[in-house]
Amino acid sequence: MLEIENLHATVGGKPILNGLDLAVAPGEVHAVMGPNGSGKSTLSYVLSGRDGYEVTEGGVLFKGRNLLDLEPEERAAAGLFLAFQYPVEIPGVTNMTFLKHALNGLKVQRGEEELDAMQFLKLVRQKAKALGMSDDMLKRAVNVGFSGGEKKRNEILQMAVLEPAFAVLDETDSGLDIDALKIVADGVNALRGPERSMLVITHYQRLLDYIVPDRVHVLAAGRIVTSGGKELALRLEDEGYGAFAARAA
Amino acid sequence: MAALAPIDGPAAVSDWLSGWRAGPGDGTVAAADWLAPARAAAAGRFAAHGLPNRRVEDWRYTNLSRLTGLELDWTPAPAEVAKESLPALVFGREADCRLVLVNGQVRPALSTVPALPAGTLLTSLADALAAGRQDVAALLRERVAVDGGALKALNDSWLEDGYVLIVPDGVTVEMPIEILSVGTGGALPPAYQPRNLIVAGAGSRVTVVEHHVGLCIGGYFANGVTDVAAGPEAIVRHCKVQDESKEAIHVALLDAALGRDAMFDSFCFTLGGGISRNELRVSLDGPGAHCRLNGAYLVGGQQHCDHTTAVDHAAPETHSDQLYKGVLDGRARAVFQGKVVVRQDAQQVEGHQMSRALLLSETSEVNTKPELFIHADDVQCSHGATAGDLDAEALFYLRSRGVPEGQARQLLVEAFLNEAIDAVALAGMRLPLERNVARWMAERHAT
Numbered sequence: 001m002l003e004i005e006n007l008h009a010t011v012g013g014k015p016i017l018n019g020l021d022l023a024v025a026p027g028e029v030h031a032v033m034g035p036n037g038s039g040k041s042t043l044s045y046v047l048s049g050r051d052g053y054e055v056t057e058g059g060v061l062f063k064g065r066n067l068l069d070l071e072p073e074e075r076a077a078a079g080l081f082l083a084f085q086y087p088v089e090i091p092g093v094t095n096m097t098f099l100k101h102a103l104n105g106l107k108v109q110r111g112e113e114e115l116d117a118m119q120f121l122k123l124v125r126q127k128a129k130a131l132g133m134s135d136d137m138l139k140r141a142v143n144v145g146f147s148g149g150e151k152k153r154n155e156i157l158q159m160a161v162l163e164p165a166f167a168v169l170d171e172t173d174s175g176l177d178i179d180a181l182k183i184v185a186d187g188v189n190a191l192r193g194p195e196r197s198m199l200v201i202t203h204y205q206r207l208l209d210y211i212v213p214d215r216v217h218v219l220a221a222g223r224i225v226t227s228g229g230k231e232l233a234l235r236l237e238d239e240g241y242g243a244f245a246a247r248a249a
Numbered sequence: 250m251a252a253l254a255p256i257d258g259p260a261a262v263s264d265w266l267s268g269w270r271a272g273p274g275d276g277t278v279a280a281a282d283w284l285a286p287a288r289a290a291a292a293g294r295f296a297a298h299g300l301p302n303r304r305v306e307d308w309r310y311t312n313l314s315r316l317t318g319l320e321l322d323w324t325p326a327p328a329e330v331a332k333e334s335l336p337a338l339v340f341g342r343e344a345d346c347r348l349v350l351v352n353g354q355v356r357p358a359l360s361t362v363p364a365l366p367a368g369t370l371l372t373s374l375a376d377a378l379a380a381g382r383q384d385v386a387a388l389l390r391e392r393v394a395v396d397g398g399a400l401k402a403l404n405d406s407w408l409e410d411g412y413v414l415i416v417p418d419g420v421t422v423e424m425p426i427e428i429l430s431v432g433t434g435g436a437l438p439p440a441y442q443p444r445n446l447i448v449a450g451a452g453s454r455v456t457v458v459e460h461h462v463g464l465c466i467g468g469y470f471a472n473g474v475t476d477v478a479a480g481p482e483a484i485v486r487h488c489k490v491q492d493e494s495k496e497a498i499h500v501a502l503l504d505a506a507l508g509r510d511a512m513f514d515s516f517c518f519t520l521g522g523g524i525s526r527n528e529l530r531v532s533l534d535g536p537g538a539h540c541r542l543n544g545a546y547l548v549g550g551q552q553h554c555d556h557t558t559a560v561d562h563a564a565p566e567t568h569s570d571q572l573y574k575g576v577l578d579g580r581a582r583a584v585f586q587g588k589v590v591v592r593q594d595a596q597q598v599e600g601h602q603m604s605r606a607l608l609l610s611e612t613s614e615v616n617t618k619p620e621l622f623i624h625a626d627d628v629q630c631s632h633g634a635t636a637g638d639l640d641a642e643a644l645f646y647l648r649s650r651g652v653p654e655g656q657a658r659q660l661l662v663e664a665f666l667n668e669a670i671d672a673v674a675l676a677g678m679r680l681p682l683e684r685n686v687a688r689w690m691a692e693r694h695a696t
Contacts, residue, residue: 048649049648049649050645050649051641051645071648071654072645072648072649073648073649073651073652073653073654073657075649076648076649076650076651077651081649081650082649084646087646088640088642088643088645088646089643090640090643090646090647090661090664091664091668092663092664092665092667092668093660093661093664097660098647098650101647101650101652101656101657101660102647102650102651102652103651105650105651105652105653105656106651108653109651109653141664158650162650162651
C-alpha cells in the first residue's frame, strides 16, 4: 500500500528526514514512535503534501503511484488521510459544509457521483452519532471553540466520513484525557479493515494500548532505527528513547 | 447660476463643467420657488470647493481626476429600457415592490409599486414636489442648504429627481422596497445625480434594498445623495448593492439623522464601479439611537473602492457598530475611512469599528484610516484593521481533505465575507449575496 524508500526531506533548508525506509501492507496498522524532533510530524506532512517540506532524495509509492507528484487534494482522492496533530480552526465554515465539500471533492476527483443533500446528512449524522458528537457540533464552525478532545474527535469523524484507504494519525493522543482517548481509539478501531492501513505516529506508548499495532518503528534523527512487534513499544516505555537514538548516530 | 471661481485641477475641468453650467432639467420639475436659488447657492459652493483632490484630507486616498477626462451627457434623454430585462440586473429577483430609476430619473412605467400601508408614499421626488408635498419640500430645503462638501454641492445644484419614501408614524412596511438604478447612455455616457429621501416616522419600520447597475459602456458618472430622517424608535434598514459597470464612477452619500431610540442598519455590497465611493454620515441625535454600518466588497482588476463613514454621537447612550470586510485581487485598491465623534455630553456611548481586508494578489492594496474624536469620558470605543492573505493552514487543511484548491479558496473567501453578510438577515438578500461571491470567485479563477 505505502512504500517509503530512502526518504530525505528538509524544512527551511534543514535536513529532518535522513533516509527513512518504511513499508505498510494493506490492512496493517504500523506505529511510528520517537522523541521530539525525530521527524515524526515532518513525515506526516511530507506524506500529505504540505508546502515548505522539500524532498531532496528518495521517494514514496502509494498504491503503486508516485505520491510525491500529487497535489494534496489528489493524495486525498488517492485515499490518503492525515489526522492533524493540531486541527485547524476555520471560522465561517461549518463542519457540515466542510465535510460536504471534502466528500464531494473526493467523489468528483474519482469520477463518482456526488451525494445529494439528504444522503449526505444521513451519512454524517450516523457517523457523528457513533462518535458521540451532537448535531450542534456539526453546525458549528470547523474546530472553532472546540476543546482539544472535540478537535481530535472531529478528525476521526472526518476520517469516518471520507473512508480513506490509508490514514496517518499524527499524535492523535496528545492533549486527550483517558475517556477522550478511548472514544477516539474506538473510532479508529471501528475503521480497521483488511483494505485499510494506518500509520499511528505517537510519542507515548499509551495510545497503543487501545490501537494495537501490527508493527512498531522507532524514529530517531530522521531514520527508522529499529522495528519490531507491538512489544517493542513496551520496551521503549521501559528503556526510554535514549538507547535507540544512540544507534541512529 | 453663480459665476464659477477657478477650480483646482487641470484646465480640462472647465470644459468638463461646461455641461454642468447649462444647469439641470428642462422644466420637468414644477419647481418650487425656493428651488432655483437653492441650486444656485449650491453651485456657488461647488465652485468654491472645486472638484475634490487628494490634498483634501477626506479624499486623500481616492482620486477623482479621471472624472475630468470623461465626456459626459449631463442631461441624458430618457433611454429605452425593456422591463423584461430588469430581473436579470437584480440577481434574477422578481420584486413585489420595485421603483426603477434610469439615469437618476424615476420611470413609473418600468416600476412595480403595489398598494403600501396607508399613508406610505413611494414616488419620484419630482412628482412629490410637483404635488406640493410640504413635508418633502421642507426637509429637502433644509438638507440642501447644508454645506456637505463638493460632491454634495454638485448634487444639490442639480436637484431634480430621485426617489422619495415616506413612512408615517407607527407604520410597518413588511415588504422590502426595492430601488433599481440603471445607468444607460446614448452617444455619450450619462452623468446623473439622483436625490433621494427616506423619512421614517416615529415607531415605523421599513427596509430599502437598492441595486445600482449600468447598461452602458464607458465611464458614466453617478453622484447620488440620499437623506434619511428616522423618527423616535423608527427602524430603517438599508441594503445597497453596487454592481455598476467596471468603468463607471459611482459616488454616493447617505446622510442619516436618527431620533431617540431609532435604529439605522446599513449594508453596502460593492462589486462594481471603476472608482466608487460610498459615504455614510450618521448623526445619532436622540438618546438611545443605534446604527450598524456593515459592508462587504469584492474588487479586482483596476477597481478602486472607498467606504467612508462618519458617525456623530450627539446624544447619550447612543451606539454604533461598523464592520467592513473586503476581498481584493489584481491591482485593486480599497479605502476605509471611519470617523467617530462623541460629543461632550454624550455619555455612556459605544462606538466600534473594524475593517478587514483579504489581499489575494501582491499588487492589491488597502488603506484604512480610523479617526476618533472623543469629548466625553464614559465611553467605550474601539477600532481595528487587518489586511492579509488567505490562511495557508486552513487552505492546506481543506485540500488535504480532498477539496480542490480553487474551491477551497472560494470557500475561505465566502467564510471571510460571511461575517459581514450575516448581518444582512434582511429581505432574502443573504442567498443572492452569497451567490455573487461564488460568481466572483469563479470568474476570478477563469481568468
